[in-house]
Amino acid sequence: MSAAPGWGCWLAHSLARWPWLGPALWLSVLMLPWPVAAQARFDFEATPGLLPKDVVPAHYALTLDLDPQRDGFSGQAIITVQVRKPVPAVVLHAHELQALSSELVDAAGGTRALAIVPDPKTQTWRLTPRDGRPIEAGRYRVQIGYVGKVQGAGEALFRAEHRDERGEPVRMLATQLESVFARKVFPAFDEPAFRSVFEIAVRAPKGYTVASNMPLASRTEEANGELHRFQPTPSMPTYLVAVAVGRFDELTGEAAGVPLRILAAPGKRELARYALQVTQQVLPHYNEYFGLPYALPKLDQFAVPSGRDGAMEDWGLISYAESVLLFDPAKSSPETKQTIFTMVAHEVAHQWFGNLVTASSWDEIWLNEAFATWLERKTTARFNPDWQVELQHRLPLDRTMTLDAGPATRAIRSGPVRESSVFDVFDNITYVKGGAVLSMLEQWIGADTFRRGLAAYIDERKYSNATAGDLWFHLSSASGRDVSGVAASWTDQAGFPVVQLRAACESGRTRVSLAQQRFANQPGPVAAQLGARMWKIPVLLSRGSEVSTVMLDAARAETELPGCSDEPVLANAGGKGFYRVAYETPARAALVARFTGLPPADQVVLLSDTFALAQAGQLPMASYFSLLAALPGVQGTARATLFSMAGAAIDQLDSALAGTAAQAKVRAAGRALFGPELARVGWVAQAQGEPQAQEEPQLEKLRGLLITRLARWDDGDAIARAKQLFGQDEAGQVPLAASIRAAVIEAVGTHSDRVLFDQLVARLKGAASEEDRWMYASALASGRDAGRARELLAASLKAWAPPNIAASIPGMVAERSPLGVLAYDFSLANWDRLAKLAGGNWAGSSWLLPSAANRFNDRARAARLVADQQRKAGPDGAAPAARVSAEIELLAAVRQREAQALEKQLAGWRPGG
Numbered sequence: 001m002s003a004a005p006g007w008g009c010w011l012a013h014s015l016a017r018w019p020w021l022g023p024a025l026w027l028s029v030l031m032l033p034w035p036v037a038a039q040a041r042f043d044f045e046a047t048p049g050l051l052p053k054d055v056v057p058a059h060y061a062l063t064l065d066l067d068p069q070r071d072g073f074s075g076q077a078i079i080t081v082q083v084r085k086p087v088p089a090v091v092l093h094a095h096e097l098q099a100l101s102s103e104l105v106d107a108a109g110g111t112r113a114l115a116i117v118p119d120p121k122t123q124t125w126r127l128t129p130r131d132g133r134p135i136e137a138g139r140y141r142v143q144i145g146y147v148g149k150v151q152g153a154g155e156a157l158f159r160a161e162h163r164d165e166r167g168e169p170v171r172m173l174a175t176q177l178e179s180v181f182a183r184k185v186f187p188a189f190d191e192p193a194f195r196s197v198f199e200i201a202v203r204a205p206k207g208y209t210v211a212s213n214m215p216l217a218s219r220t221e222e223a224n225g226e227l228h229r230f231q232p233t234p235s236m237p238t239y240l241v242a243v244a245v246g247r248f249d250e251l252t253g254e255a256a257g258v259p260l261r262i263l264a265a266p267g268k269r270e271l272a273r274y275a276l277q278v279t280q281q282v283l284p285h286y287n288e289y290f291g292l293p294y295a296l297p298k299l300d301q302f303a304v305p306s307g308r309d310g311a312m313e314d315w316g317l318i319s320y321a322e323s324v325l326l327f328d329p330a331k332s333s334p335e336t337k338q339t340i341f342t343m344v345a346h347e348v349a350h351q352w353f354g355n356l357v358t359a360s361s362w363d364e365i366w367l368n369e370a371f372a373t374w375l376e377r378k379t380t381a382r383f384n385p386d387w388q389v390e391l392q393h394r395l396p397l398d399r400t401m402t403l404d405a406g407p408a409t410r411a412i413r414s415g416p417v418r419e420s421s422v423f424d425v426f427d428n429i430t431y432v433k434g435g436a437v438l439s440m441l442e443q444w445i446g447a448d449t450f451r452r453g454l455a456a457y458i459d460e461r462k463y464s465n466a467t468a469g470d471l472w473f474h475l476s477s478a479s480g481r482d483v484s485g486v487a488a489s490w491t492d493q494a495g496f497p498v499v500q501l502r503a504a505c506e507s508g509r510t511r512v513s514l515a516q517q518r519f520a521n522q523p524g525p526v527a528a529q530l531g532a533r534m535w536k537i538p539v540l541l542s543r544g545s546e547v548s549t550v551m552l553d554a555a556r557a558e559t560e561l562p563g564c565s566d567e568p569v570l571a572n573a574g575g576k577g578f579y580r581v582a583y584e585t586p587a588r589a590a591l592v593a594r595f596t597g598l599p600p601a602d603q604v605v606l607l608s609d610t611f612a613l614a615q616a617g618q619l620p621m622a623s624y625f626s627l628l629a630a631l632p633g634v635q636g637t638a639r640a641t642l643f644s645m646a647g648a649a650i651d652q653l654d655s656a657l658a659g660t661a662a663q664a665k666v667r668a669a670g671r672a673l674f675g676p677e678l679a680r681v682g683w684v685a686q687a688q689g690e691p692q693a694q695e696e697p698q699l700e701k702l703r704g705l706l707i708t709r710l711a712r713w714d715d716g717d718a719i720a721r722a723k724q725l726f727g728q729d730e731a732g733q734v735p736l737a738a739s740i741r742a743a744v745i746e747a748v749g750t751h752s753d754r755v756l757f758d759q760l761v762a763r764l765k766g767a768a769s770e771e772d773r774w775m776y777a778s779a780l781a782s783g784r785d786a787g788r789a790r791e792l793l794a795a796s797l798k799a800w801a802p803p804n805i806a807a808s809i810p811g812m813v814a815e816r817s818p819l820g821v822l823a824y825d826f827s828l829a830n831w832d833r834l835a836k837l838a839g840g841n842w843a844g845s846s847w848l849l850p851s852a853a854n855r856f857n858d859r860a861r862a863a864r865l866v867a868d869q870q871r872k873a874g875p876d877g878a879a880p881a882a883r884v885s886a887e888i889e890l891l892a893a894v895r896q897r898e899a900q901a902l903e904k905q906l907a908g909w910r911p912g913g
Contacts, residue, residue, distance in 0.1 A: 039469035039484060039492075047360045047465070048416060049191040050122060055090050056082045057189045057196040058139075064185075065203045066157075066210075066245050067225075068171040072149050073157065074100075077186045079142045079196075086134045090114075090142055093183035093190035095123040096156075101145040102127060107138060114142070123183055123419075144187050153803045153839025154308030156184035157243070161802070162305035163768070165267045172246030172265075174304050174319055176312055179362060179422045182238035192358050193465050195235040202228045204245050211244045211263060213316040215298050233315065234295060235463050237358050242314030244302050255280040256287050258294055264303040264326060268769075271326035272303065274337065278344045281383050286352060286375075291455045292462070295356055301325065301344075306770060306802035311343050313350030313372075320347070321804075322770035330735075333742045334700040336771060338380075338387060346376035357458055360465040362417040365425055366491070367466060370412070370434025371454075374442075377435065387697055391641040394575065394604045395648060397436060400428040401580070401612065404496055405521035406890065408882035412437065412491040413468060421876040423844060436578045437490045443576045444486070444538040444549070445479040453478035486536040486553075490578065495519070497535050498580040498613075499552065501571050503587050505564035512569055514539060515556045519580050521616040522893050535579070542573035542602075568594065575605040580612055592623075595630050600638035607642055611649045615890070621898050622905050624649070628673060629911045640698040640705075643677060646670075647709045654713075655855045656894040657902070658818065665906035667713040673911050675715060678706040683721060684737040695739075704743035711747030712782075722747035723756070730759055742775050749779025750816075757788050765800060777805050781812035789819045793826045797833055807838035811851030820855050827852040831872045846877040850884035857895050862888035 040046065045053060059080040066073050081090065090104075102114040104127070114127040127142065129135060150173065151158040160172040175185065183190045202210045205225045210216075214231040249269035253260040253276050260279055262272035279301065287293045295315075302319040303326050311320040324343045327336060353375070354368035381389035403409055410425075412434050417425055442450040453475035461470055468491060472484035490496075498519035503512050518533050536553040544567040550559050561569070568590035571581045583591060591598070591606055598606065610627055613619040631642050650670040657663040681703050710718035726748045728734040736744055748756055757780065764776035780792050796809035813823040827834060827848050835845035849872060853865045862885040869881035 039472060039488060040467060041469040041473060042360050042461070042465050042467045044193055044465075047193045048363060049193060049361060050124070050419065051091055051093070051189055051191055051194070052087075054084050054087050055092075055189075056084065057194055058082055060186070060188070060196055060198045061201075062186050062198065062241075063201045063203065064243065066173055066243070067205055068159065068173050068208070068245055069205075070150065071159075072147060074147045075145075075186055077142075077144045077146070077188075079144075079187070079189075081140055081142055083135055083137050083140060086136050088134050089126045089128040090135065091124055091126050092142075092187050093123055093180075094118070094125045094146075094187040095120075095183045097146045097148045097184065097187065099125070099144055099146050099187075101143070103143050104129060104135065105141040105143060107140070123180070125187060142187075146187065148184060151184070151839060152307075153837065154304075155839050156181040158307055160246075160304045160307045162265055164265075170247070172248075172305070173244065174302065174308065175241070175243050175314070176308060176319070177241055177314075178239040178312060179365075179426075180239075180419050182241060185241075188238045190238045191361065192237045192239065193360055195237050195358065195463070195465070197235055198233045198241055200230045200233075200241070200243065202230075202243060202245065204228065207247065208245050209248050209250075209263070211242075211300055211302065211317055213240070213242050213314060214296065231297075236315055236355065240313070240315045240355060242312075242317040242319065244317065244319070251276055253280060256284040256293065258283060258296075259298045261298070261300045262303065262325070263300060264322075265305045268303065268322075268326055271328055271769075272301075274327040275301065275325050275340055275344055278341050279348065282345050282348050282379055285379060285382070286348060289375075289451060289455075290352055290458050292352070292356070292458055294351055295462075296351075299348075299351075301347075306773075307804060309804050311347050313347045313354055315351065315355040318347045323774055326769065326771070328769070328771075329738065331738055331741060331769075332771060333704065334697055334739055335704070335742075338384075338697070338701075341384065342376050342380050345379045346372045349375040349379070352458055356463065357461040358465050360467050362419075362422050362425065363415065364413065364467050365417075366412050366430045366434045367468065367471065369426070369430045370438055373431045373435035374438040377439075384697075388600075388637055388641060390575075391600060391604050391638055392644070394608055394641060395644055396428070396432050397578075398608055398612070398645070398648070400432040400436075401496065401578070402521060402615075402887075402890070403428060403883060404433060404494065405519050405612070405616070406883075406886040408879070408886040409494045410879075411494045414494075418876075421846075421879065423846070424879040433496075433578060434491075436576075437487070439576050440490075440538065440578055441475070441483065441487060443540065443574070445475065445481060445483065449479045450475065453483075486538070486551075489534070489536045489553075493533055493535075495533060496579050497533075497537060498582050499537065499539060499571055500582045500584070501569065501587060502584040503569040508564060510543070510561040510564050510569065512541065512550075512559050512561060513556070514550065514552050514558070514571070516552055516579075517555075519612075519616070521612070521890055523617050537577065537579060539571055540573045540577065541569060541571055543567050543569045547573060566590075570598075570602055572605055573602060574599075575601045580609050581605070582609070582613060582618065592627065592630075595627060596633045596635070600636045600641075603634065603636070603638045604641055604645070607645055611645075615652070615894055617893070617897055621653075621902060625669065625906070625909060628669075629909075631673065632676065632911050637698075640702040643674070643702055644705055646673060647705055650709070651712070652891075653894070653898075653902075656857050656891040657899055658855075658857055660895065660899040660903070662899045662903040662906070665903055665909075669906050669909045670713040671710060671715045672909065674706050674710050674713075675717070676911070678703070678710060678718065681706070683725075684740050700739040704740055707740060707743040708746050711750050719747060719751050723751070726756075745775055745779045746782055749776075750782040750784070752780075752783050752785075752788070754788070757783060757785075761795075761800075770802075773801055773805055777801055777809060778812055778816065781809060782816040784817055784819070786819055786822060789813055789817065789822055790826075793823065796837075797830060803837040803839065807834050807848070808851070810834065810848070811854075814852045814855055820852065824849070824852040824856075828868055828872070846873045846880050849873070849877075850880040854884050854887060855891075856888045857891040859889060859892045862886075862892070 061078040063076045099116050104112045113130045117126040164170045182188045200212045210228040212230045213233050217231045218229045220227045248263040251262045251269050251272045300317045303322045349372040353371040359365050359367040457474040475483040495518050497516040500515045539550045539552050611624050614621045614624045653666045722744045729736045767773045796806045810823040810827045814820040838845045866881050869877045
């Protein structure tokens with residue numbers, strides 16, 4: 001256990017560490033009134049979980065009898081366990097399995113039959129010796145024969161249905177065992193702390209390829225198929241076990257001496273080429289970064305053609321939805337290319353963060369996901385500097401900060417996590433906020449020091465589990481600073497601060513006053529509900545070329561900068577801090593006046609904070625539009641990001657002001673800003689459907705953004721041009737260029753008539769790739785005709801699309817069209833059928849109603865959502881409903897406060913005006 005030093009010791013330590021401060025700094029004596037509790041290091045006995053720790057697994061021998069054409073499967077599990085003290089029974093997880101046999105074998109070969117008592121509520125089996133005698137301490141084998149069922153959605157062992165090159169329906173089998181689905185495939189000690197070695201064997205019909213975590217050890221022909229045996233894994237948790245069975249195309253390669261293979265549906269081998277190249281970049285880079293090579297003798301990646309979302313980092317056999325692994329240069333968008341790089345970088349990072357070192361429990365899952373998110377972004381930026389990854393990251397960061405500034409948030413380390421609602425913590429607080437806090441800590445202690453601490457953490461905890469206390473111990477050791485004390489103020493309490501800054505010239509020096517309080521995106525009762533909290537904030541200040549850091553670990557602090565200058569003082573320089581900044585009026589005016597000349601990252605932060613403060617009622621919304629008016633004058637690398645941020649903010653206002661006269665004014669302002677920009681960048685060249693040569697990636701992305709937003713905001717020229725290009729593509733005359741294909745199709749879907757709707761439906765039904773299926777479904781969901789929306793919603797219950805897409809259609813209608821009430825009522829009426837489709841996907845049943853409500857802007861709807869969710873999803877659906885309810889409340893507050901003012905202020909608004 002590592003203890004945090006007292007606050008006074010921390011202040012002295014900080015001053016000693018920052019010699020540049022000297023007499024120029026004094027901190028307020030208003031210190032935080034509460035100490036930071038020490039965060040314990042990993043202790044198996046103290047790790048939370050449902051299962052008792054008196055019986056511990058050491059080895060699994062699993063034999064699975066799998067056939068993609070069957071809806072069921074059979075298996076045998078031989079689990080070697082250490083009984084640590086006499087127990088009456090062995091308790092382990094099993095769910096939706098039926099036992100055929102069960103026995104206990106001792107070290108001498110003696111066998112005892114076991115009676116099984118299932119507990120569906122806890123998803124466990126209690127295995128009790130039929131002879132009534134207790135099980136003495138020692139080593140045993142638990143042998144269980146059983147049968148199970150293949151799932152229809154992306155959880156446990158599931159079928160991935162698709163069509164072959166001849167258009168015939170075929171099936172693959174794939175697995176998704178995180179977080180609590182291993183127990184649906186084999187009896188298991190299904191908690192992260194119970195690491196074991198796995199020896200996996202799969203019996204499958206001849207002609208099928210079988211893959212698992214480790215390389216194939218042998219393949220034996222049998223009367224009814226083949227038995228594939230795989231080498232034993234290192235010690236790992238159950239949720240990382242992976243199996244795939246199907247007929248695949250294979251693309252092979254090598255990186256850092258590790259054989260690489262990508263498995264894809266037949267005919268899609270070459271579409272994996274880009275992902276292979278990405279893997280060949282990131283794997284050697286991670287070897288070097290950690291000083292520890294990739295731990296397994298091979299790395300497979302698997303493009304699942306339907307039925308799953310996102311990706312899963314299973315050790316040695318990573319699986320992905322096709323749309324985030326396969327890239328078609330003739331059709332895929334720039335966003336798809338960037339998504340593939342970040343997804344591969346994220347999942348390969350998990351081979352260290354999560355696999356080699358595993359979070360002790362679901363309470364600490366942020367250790368896996370926040371670090372993979374942080375390293376994914378860092379690595380993507382390293383290999384693709386022209387993508388402006390750090391600037392573009394502001395968009396997901398803003399969405400996360402909006403959540404975290406409301407009443408429905410939680411701490412990164414939020415305490416005990418129930419298994420039944422474990423997916424609540426796989427959210428933006430874990431991924432985006434967690435990664436951002438790590439970036440802030442890295443900036444504070446230095447990148448090299450941070451890397452040394454991480455490398456020591458991975459090396460010491462490899463093939464084991466870890467807690468936040470283990471991580472802070474190694475980062476503190478590497479830096480000589482109290483990383484634990486600073487980090488805990490960000491990971492162990494919800495929300496984040498706003499830093500108020502005042503700068504004044506006094507006696508020839510610049511006095512900078514800083515203050516902090518919790519940021520609330522709604523004033524009044526909501527702000528009071530959130531309560532007062534303090535953070536230890538490493539505030540990075542800049543004034544021109546001068547840069548300095550102040551540790552704001554109290555309500556207030558002051559510092560002096562040498563001399564006085566016309567250059568304004570800026571806080572959160574570079575944008576790494578997870579906090580907002582509010583400037584006193586003169587300081588803010590100086591920054592706004594210099595907006596177009598600020599460094600790109602500071603332009604992005606200023607625009608972001610201005611909208612957040614205006615949305616919260618702490619600045620006039622006119623202040624935000626005055627910054628928007630300056631965007632056409634920005635000539636640096638932030639231009640595309642600034643327009644992306646503007647598009648997101650105007651969309652947010654569009655939702656808030658729906659049903660008011662101000663909505664038309666907001667859309668007109670959006671057209672006035674985006675129309676000239678599209679004219680400036682132009683529509684992509686159409687010769688052979690190829691984009692203009694040597695075009696910057698951010699310009700390609702910007703063009704697509706401009707097209708979709710202008711269509712959404714009813715720009716007649718953009719709509720007409722999109723329909724013209726789509727018509728040429730539909731007629732086989734000129735194919736749509738890859739860089740604008742998705743944008744044009746969404747624009748056409750938004751303004752489709754009967755003919756265009758039917759053409760898009762035909763394309764959806766005939767789509768050969770997951771990327772295209774999502775694209776066409778999204779375009780259809782964007783339409784504004786209620787009758788056709790009803791057709792689409794009804795089709796979500798039929799076989800138009802795989803289950804993961806079908807279950808998402810009502811949410812897409814609500815998100816992209818003005819027909820949210822229709823989508824919500826449909827979801828409510830058909831909740832049971834949609835829930836069956838959603839299954840265990842990331843957008844599972846607990847998100848069906850919240851997704852269909854997320855653009856409402858009246859408080860009555862917020863309350864109704866919470867009540868309806870309680871009836872349909874029960875207590876495990878409370879968190880998703882609370883989050884969307886808070887978003888609705890925010891939109892309602894903006895509507896009430898801004899509708900009349902913006903209707904007047906935006907009359908005739910023009911950029912530069």
